[in-house]
Amino acid sequence: MKDTTKQFLLLGHRGSSLLWPENTLEAFSKALKAGADGFELDVMVTTDGTAVLFHDPNLKRLHGMDARVEEVSYDQLRDLLNGKQQVCTLQEALSLADDYDCWVDIEIKTTHWHVVRETVSKFSPKKKIISSFRHDVVSDWAKLDKGQYLFAYIYQHFPKNIDVYLREVDLLKPEISFLDERYDAIAGRVLPWTVNEKNKIVELKQKAFFGAISDFPNLLEEENQQISQNVGYLISAVKNIEITADAIKLVLVNTLAPVQLKEISSDAEVETSVQLPTWWDVGQSLTVIIRGNPSYLVVDTSYTGVMSFPFNQLIKWLQKGIN
Secondary structure (H helix, E strand, O other): OOOOOOOEEEEEEEOOOOOOOOOOOOHHHHHHHHOOOEEEEEEOOOOOOOEOOOOOOHHHHHOOOEEEEHHHHHHHHHOOOOOOOOOOEHHHHHHHHHHHEEEEEEEEEOOOHHHHHHHHHOOOOEEEEEEEEEEEHHHHHHHEOOEEEEEEEEEEOOOOHHHHHHHHOOOEEEHHHOOOOOHHHHHHEEEOOOOHHHHHHHHEEEEEEOEEEEEOOOOOOOOOOOOOOOHHHHHHHHHEEEEOOEEEEEEOOOOOOOEEEEEEEOEEEEOOOOOOEEEOOOOOOEEEEEEOOEEEEEEEEEEOOOEEEHHHHHHHHHHHHHH
């Protein structure tokens, strides 16, 4: 299937997932309101055959629960997450997408793709992308519905021969760090992820790439954003704040990607629970204690670069984000 649109598409990664719970209707609608052309989502299937939206096979990263999404029923999943997170179904997300007439990138995280296909078939095929790291799933589905949807391979490597992939699917979805000059010639069939720098988004748009998937769906909007990118990163990590007369304690959990945490510093005394620099894996917690009267906080990671925040305003943003 060849898409005729000339528009550069910016899709929200799991919705607007740095500011709102990922893979939820709230995150999707917020991404669209922020200016995104659509959103990317992740699909799994419960034991009773309900297509639900989760990125991880279990609930450890987001909720600290040792429960696997595909080993419980839909009702059991809702009971587990009652009061913690909305359990969004694929059907609900696609209804929202059709209401907005927006793009949806449906990433298959399950071997039960026939269940996903049945759900998708109930909606308009317009502006639907079927993608997966499981290239066999994409290939098998494409044999049944070729020309109805856009099919895409996702990967994190440098393919020896991109042409082989191009003969099999409509779009290629390389992780942004594996995007090289070979893609410029086929830009209209490439949708890289996760692209979080505005200058990179602008470059891709100028080169006429199909689009990009970003944690910041408002990157192409004007700079009057509700919250900066850097604050979004920090809000996603800070899970608790304790303020006493002589110190502020921040408890952070990495929910994004493995990074090197290079520095956390201030013009006041800063104590961290591990010595920096350190490798910070997904799911790992970190405690930061700040004593004195800081005017700023600097955080430097391999994922974000150096981030500097006015301290008093930062605490207000963090408290609002947590509450």
